[in-house]
Amino acid sequence: METTIKMFKALSDETRLRIFLLLIQSEELCVCELVNILNMEQSRISHSIRILREADLIVNRREGRWIIYSINREIKNNEIIHGLKNEVKLPEQDLENFAKCKKKNIREKFKCN
Amino acid sequence: METTIKMFKALSDETRLRIFLLLIQSEELCVCELVNILNMEQSRISHSIRILREADLIVNRREGRWIIYSINREIKNNEIIHGLKNEVKLPEQDLENFAKCKKKNIREKFKCN
DNA sequence: CGATAATATGAATATCATTATATATAAAGG
DNA sequence: CCTTTATATATAATGATATTCATATTATCG
Numbered sequence: 001m002e003t004t005i006k007m008f009k010a011l012s013d014e015t016r017l018r019i020f021l022l023l024i025q026s027e028e029l030c031v032c033e034l035v036n037i038l039n040m041e042q043s044r045i046s047h048s049i050r051i052l053r054e055a056d057l058i059v060n061r062r063e064g065r066w067i068i069y070s071i072n073r074e075i076k077n078n079e080i081i082h083g084l085k086n087e088v089k090l091p092e093q094d095l096e097n098f099a100k101c102k103k104k105n106i107r108e109k110f111k112c113n
Numbered sequence: 114m115e116t117t118i119k120m121f122k123a124l125s126d127e128t129r130l131r132i133f134l135l136l137i138q139s140e141e142l143c144v145c146e147l148v149n150i151l152n153m154e155q156s157r158i159s160h161s162i163r164i165l166r167e168a169d170l171i172v173n174r175r176e177g178r179w180i181i182y183s184i185n186r187e188i189k190n191n192e193i194i195h196g197l198k199n200e201v202k203l204p205e206q207d208l209e210n211f212a213k214c215k216k217k218n219i220r221e222k223f224k225c226n
Numbered sequence: 227c228g229a230t231a232a233t234a235t236g237a238a239t240a241t242c243a244t245t246a247t248a249t250a251t252a253a254a255g256g
Numbered sequence: 257c258c259t260t261t262a263t264a265t266a267t268a269a270t271g272a273t274a275t276t277c278a279t280a281t282t283a284t285c286g
Contacts, residue, residue, distance in 0.1 A: 004201045005125055012121035013244080017114065031263055044245060046264055051243095065253055065262050079199045083192030088117045112262070126274080144233055157275065159234055164273095178232050178283055225232070 003056075007080065010055035015040065016048045020071075021090045022098060023058060028070040030063075032112040036104075037097040066107060116169075120193065123168035128153065129161045133184075134203045135211060136171060141183040143176075145225040149217075150210040179220060 011017050019034060029037075034045045049069060052058045060069045075081050090098075106112045124130050132147060142150075147158045162182060165171045173182045188194050203211075219225045 001127070001130065001201055001204065004197070005127060005130060008121045008125035008130075012118055012125050014114070014118060015244090017118060017121075032261090041246065042263070043247080043265080047245080050264085062253090067263060079196030080193055081196070083194070083196040084117070086192045088114055091114065111260090128274085145231090154276065155233075156235085156277080160274080163234080175283090180233060224230090 004080070006055045007057065007075075007078075010051050010057055011084070013048070013051075015044065016052055017088075018090065018094055019045070019048055020052060020057060021088065022094065023069060023071050024085060025090065025095075025098065026102075028068050030066040030068050030107065032066070033101050033106060034069075036101045036106065036112075037094060039097070117193070119168045120170065120188075120191075123164050123170055124197070126161070126164075128157065129165055130201070131203065131207055132158070132161055133165060133170060134201065135207065136182060136184050137198060138203065138208075138211065139215075141181050143179040143181050143220065145179070146214055146219060147182075149214045149219065149225075150207060152210070 011020060015038070018038060022034065022037060023029060031042065031045055031049065034049075035042050038045065049058070053060065053069075056072055057075060058069050059072045060067050062068075124133060128151070131151060135147065135150060136142060144155065144158055144162065147162075148155050151158065162171070166173065166182075169185055170188060171182050172185045173180050175181075
């Protein structure tokens with residue numbers, strides 16, 4: 001129950017829900033990609049990510065200069081998350097920006113933004 | 114997306130989640146039964162109920178002096194709610210109090226509390 | 227109709243959450 | 257090593273939420 005409440009709390013904010021859905025879409029993303037896609041302040045993304053991480057919804061690993069986030073495998077068979085995947089779609093704009101961002105391949109270049 | 118966020122927000126509070134799960138268990142309950150089961154201030158229950166209602170999670174009808182709440186049928190095939198049912202159990206204490214309350218049959222008597 | 231019961235609502239307060247700005251840290255490049 | 261880049265965190269301002277106490281509303285009973 002406590003875990004579920006934490007999960008609901010983490011996902012009951014638009015910014016965080018969009019980040020979470022983007023991570024479901026894309027397997028993994030770094031912060032500067034999320035900044036790029038969502039067009040928000042970096043500190044806002046970082047802060048949002050922290051709350052998702054603290055709710056055990058996402059995990060991260062470092063890869064050189066980047067810290068790369070992905071969905072926590074352990075919640076992949078949580079039925080609420082399953083339901084969420086089927087019930088909610090990302091805004092079109094986010095999908096577009098996500099595609100553009102992937103094309104840019106910003107992590108290959110020297111400079112991200 | 115907006116609907117889902119409203120839903121998550123409504124269910125991300127312990128009081129409201131317990132009320133919601135009790136209503137799933139029991140088909141329908143009036144406020145004084147919930148006060149009885151959860152052992153909380155009546156106004157707290159009423160306020161919580163309002164938020165669940167505004168998120169379209171529950172509905173109500175009047176029956177004499179009582180206002181009786183139940184799960185909104187329209188969300189019964191929402192996959193997130195399905196997931197929730199399977200993932201979360203009510204605290205034992207609530208189940209006990211629920212059973213006791215049903216035995217008391219308070220709506221049959223003149224006075225509820 | 228007056229009293230009581232069930233529930234809702236309002237106001238006040240306390241707590242918590244969100245966002246922006248500024249700063250810190252850690253890795254990599256030259 | 258000094259700079260730049262990516263990210264995190266601290267701080268502060270603002271806004272939202274939860275809870276309680278007091279009061280209002282609506283229905284029933286006598």
